[in-house]
Amino acid sequence: AQSVAQPEDQVNVAEGNPLTVKCTYSVSGNPYLFWYVQYPNRGLQFLLKYITGDNLVKGSYGFEAEFNKSQTSFHLKKPSALGSDSALYFCAVRFPYGQNFVFGPGTRLSVLP
């Protein structure tokens, strides 16, 4: 079965420290991978995606993600966390011939002063 896991419901990080939000997937073939962020009572904002090529993908607001095919992971990272990064983060997987995303359950990131 196709699935996306975000093993941590909550991640706490001190402001200025590096942050990592984890995502692993279980799908066949070569899916496309995405990260979205959601602030309270708002829609989802696209951060970055991996389609093919370089395993390190850079996105919006200083975020980047590393694709690891052998570990089927796509972890989101940022070198220095800001208070404004506190939000709900969703990893998503999409198949080359499908229109739907499979979303992970979400990880709440809290950046502490």
Added chain:
Amino acid sequence: DTEVTQTPKHLVMGMTNKKSLKCEQHMGHRAMYWYKQKAKKPPELMFVYSYEKLSINESVPSRFSPECPNSSLLNLHLHALQPEDSALYLCASSQPSGGRAKFFGPGTRLTVL
């Protein structure tokens, strides 16, 4: 213009009311989507329109009726809803091919009394 707009932002309705949610995009996207999102959960796909034709209906109750009048507009008609239908309803758009990111609107917060 990289924005998806949704109206209204908030909607309160009784179980016997008829109302509509509206979504608009001017990015030239040919796929549009309706999602339902409960608090702290990932969005759940409801409907997909591709080239103005309904291509996916995720077994949504008939009290939800989508409509795509043209390539820029998407409506969701609501009738005889239940309190458990209260949620954030998100519209999204993208190009139909698999590697393209979806862009989400800010959502309509629906409360059914």
